Amino acid sequence: MTASDIVDRVLAGQPRAVARAITHAENGSPAAADVMSAVYPRTGQALVVGITGSPGAGKSTLVDRLAVHYRGAGHKVGVIAVDPSSPFSGGAILGDRIRMKSLVTDPGVFIRSMATRGNLGGLARATGDAVAILDAAGYERIVVETVGVGQDEVDIVKMADVCVVVLVPGMGDDVQAIKAGIMEIGDVFAINKADRDGVLRTEKELENMLTIGHRDDAWSPPIVKTVATADQGIPDLSAAIDSYLAFLEANDTLRAGRRERIAAQRIVDLLRERLLGEALARLGPGEFERLTSAVAARERDPHSVVAEIMRGGQDG
Ligand SMILES: Nc1nc2c(ncn2[C@@H]2O[C@H](COP(=O)(O)OP(=O)(O)OP(=O)(O)O)[C@@H](O)[C@H]2O)c(=O)[nH]1
Ligand SMILES: [Mg+2]
Structure with a gap:
């Protein structure tokens, strides 16, 4: 399939072409730039919902229920599960398949896992591209799930129209979430596993925190209680x-x-990836590792190494 075939089929809403286009975006293949340029003018229709929170908070279960809810309202739904780079990720993809079982056989739902693959950055960019592709393909609700444990993940949810932070009852998780710096990005908070003890206390703590926190837009983020496994509170979350x-x-x-x-961040992500790729491409095989070892052994310093790479990796 040529890039223009892919584009035609994406715009016609064909899931296979959508999958292909996302693969191109993930790989950063030469066709990707053409595909992305062609689809971009057709984006901006979807509601993009970012869902983040501590590992195991019930995000995937919640995404599954929310997607079913959106399907019931007649929307086509895209789901992107960003496979976390953290050690918590064991079996995430398989787990998501099982957790999102209500969706996998529904042709009105497109589910995709995106992986970091240990490369230097690029995940936020690829996820943004995947969202744009789904948007152009006519998916009206796009839900992006990430674990809120790192800057990459935070950057990803920041691209959403609405960010939902998922908490669970119990002090430990809250502290973890605060530490990860995800509290500031919550436009909506869901206290999931509300079938457990300590819901009221978590709600109080959250309310207190939201009153001291300040938002540029002066929005007071609503707090909803959900039990994803029992399909409770989903209409409230949607509302x-x-x-x-x-x-x-x-x-x-x-x-x-x-x-x-969001546009500025997209440009910066793309630029960072391109510049980094170009700079590293100037280095010979094994040179990056050699420079890394030299810096680690204090034989070189990182600033002069970067200056050298910027000059084209000739000296040193
Ligand atoms: N008691 C209870 N368990 C829940 C609820 N929601 C999800 N779970 C369970 O919590 C576990 C984790 O759920 P997931 O949906 O995989 O959580 P996640 O946040 O997507 O996990 P990661 O993606 O690995 O960070 C599963 O065993 C779920 O069945 C809930 O509302 N109440
Ligand atoms: Mg999950």
């Missing part, structure tokens, strides 16, 4: 997501500001 969207839509300046911030 809370919609309420933030309505809030943004009622304020042109905010909406435009958010879109510009």
Whole structure:
């Protein structure tokens, strides 16, 4: 399939072409840039929901229930599960397949796992491309799940129209979430596993934290309680997501500001990846590792190494 065949089929909403296009985006293949340029003008229709939170908080289960809810409202749904680079990720893809079992046989749902594959960055860029492809293919609701444990993951959810932070009852998880720096990005909070003890206390702690925290847009993030495994609270979660969207839509300046911030981040991600790729491509085989060892052994310093790489990796 040529790039233009892929584009035609993506725009016609064909899942196989969508899968192909996302693979190109992941690999950063030469066709990817052509595909992305062609689909970009057709994006901007979907509601993109980012879901993040501590490992095991029930994000995938929640995504599954939310997707079923959106299907019930007649929307085509895209799900992107970003396979975390963290040690918590064991078996995540298989687990997601099982957890999202209501979805895998529904042709109105497209599910994709994106992996970091240990490369230097590029995941946020590839995820952004995947969202754009699904958007252009007519998926009206796109849900992106990431574990909230690192900057990459935070960057990914920041590209969403609405960010949902999932917490569970119990002090430990909350502290972990705060430490990961994901609290500030929650437009909506879900206390999942609300069938467990300690829900009220977690809710109080969260409320307290939200009153001291300050947001540029002055939005008060709603808190919803869910039991994903029992399909409880999903309409509330959906309504809370919609309420933030309505809030943004009622304020042109905010909406435009958010879109510009996302656009800026997309450009920076792409630029960073391109420049990094070009700089590293100038190094000979094994040279990066040699420089790394020299810096680790304090024989060289990282600043002069970078300066050398920028000059083309000739001296040193
Ligand atoms: N008691 C209870 N268990 C839940 C609930 N939601 C999810 N679980 C369980 O919690 C476990 C983790 O659920 P997942 O949906 O995989 O959680 P996750 O946040 O996607 O996990 P990672 O992607 O690995 O970080 C599973 O055993 C679920 O069945 C809930 O509301 N109540
Ligand atoms: Mg998961």
